[in-house]
Amino acid sequence: MEQEQKKSNNSTLPIALGVGLLLSLGFNAYQFMDSKNNQDTLEKSVKELSAISSEKSQLEFDYKNLQDEYETLKSSIVDNDGLLANKEHDIKIQQEEINKILNDANASKEDLAKAEAMIKNLKSEISTYKSEIVRLEKENAILVKNNALLTTERDSITTTLANERTERVAEKQIAQQKEEELSTTLSVSNHKIAPLKVRNNGKEVTKNKATKVDKIRVSFDIDRNSRAVSGDKEIYVAIRKPNGQIGKFGGAESGTLKLHSGDEVAYSDKVKINYQNGAGQTVSFDWEDAAFEAGTYKIDIYQNGFKISQADVVLR
Incomplete structure (x- = not known):
């Protein structure tokens, strides 16, 4: 009886050891897979953050160039008499919205996509602004030319009137002198x-x-x-x-x-x-x-x- 029980104990031990080994292997495999998933997730996050940072840098670069172009255009205007005020107001509002996104350290990819679309729209606005400046400069050149012609014509008329007035005064003086001489002439x-x-x-x-x-x-x-x-x-x-x-x-x-x-x-x-x-x-x-x-x-x-x-x- 004791031999049978001893025999039975000897036969279950390998099974128990096998089960334990399998459990250990399964646990280690789970830990390995979990660690790998975490590493993949981290690498993915790093890549995404790097891509966002790169995209943000590119947007900031493009935006700065656009800003420089806009400031150059504004400084080239000789006489800004308010005709471009509405356009400048619209551009300023877009600038404020873009600056808000680009200055946000936690800006998401969606935010950057919105900023990119706004920068494209701003570029179109500035292009229209440039066209308006060219048109106004041409109109102003025509006005300057017309004003110069009008000034020349006015000066000519003024000179002519002054000469005519001088001639009339001279003629009047001559007539008065002639009348005086005639009235004192003997008959x-x-x-x-x-x-x-x-x-x-x-x-x-x-x-x-x-x-x-x-x-x-x-x-x-x-x-x-x-x-x-x-x-x-x-x-x-x-x-x-x-x-x-x-x-x-x-x-x-x-x-x-x-x-x-x-x-x-x-x-x-x-x-x-x-x-x-x-x-x-x-x-x-x-x-x-x-x-x-x-x-x-x-x-x-x-x-x-x-x-x-x-x-x-x-x-x-």
């Missing part, structure tokens, strides 16, 4: 021209036949003029012969006279008188010629640059 009346024959006894008789005329007497009255200043006055007498030549005679002061009209006329003699304001007087002189021709003799009287009288006489 004549009772202008007479008498062809005379001098007889041996000295008596003078009027003749109209050229061969019988010894001299032509010119006479006229100086009218009263309250605006004419008293003093010496010069009266110019121009006698033209039938052939158009100016008549000259001995002792006469002939020459040329410039009129207010700008014309120059020749005169036969210059007569000086002493004029008294408010008083009239008669002027008379004789023109003698060796031989008078038949035809019309014209006598013009000038004073103060104006023609004040004209008359003629016909000799047969």
Whole structure:
């Protein structure tokens, strides 16, 4: 009986040892597999974090370049008069949202994907912003050119108006001066021209036949003029012969006279008188010629640059 029991104990021991060995092997295998899974998970996490970090760095790099481009564009604007204010406001809002994500140390892959999409959109916004700057610069260049043309035209008009005003003032002054000179110019009346024959006894008789005329007497009255200043006055007498030549005679002061009209006329003699304001007087002189021709003799009287009288006489 004891031998059977001993035999039975000896037969179960290997089984127990086998079971224990299997359990030990299973446990070790479980520990190995669990450790391997943990290591794989860790490696996966490290790879994911590395990928996120790399993606974030790339996004930060792209974003910085985009920011630099935007700042350069803003600084290139010569005169930002508010036309781009709305666009700049929209860009600023997007910048704030992107900065919030990129400055988050725990930003997830989903966050970075959102930031990437926003950066792409921001790039499009900045491209539109650049196009607006180019368009506004072209419009501004046209405006500057038009303003320059308008300024030149305005200056030209201003200069023309100033010149015209100056001319009008000058013309007015000349007119006033001419009016003053005209109002002080002497006038004549009772202008007479008498062809005379001098007889041996000295008596003078009027003749109209050229061969019988010894001299032509010119006479006229100086009218009263309250605006004419008293003093010496010069009266110019121009006698033209039938052939158009100016008549000259001995002792006469002939020459040329410039009129207010700008014309120059020749005169036969210059007569000086002493004029008294408010008083009239008669002027008379004789023109003698060796031989008078038949035809019309014209006598013009000038004073103060104006023609004040004209008359003629016909000799047969």
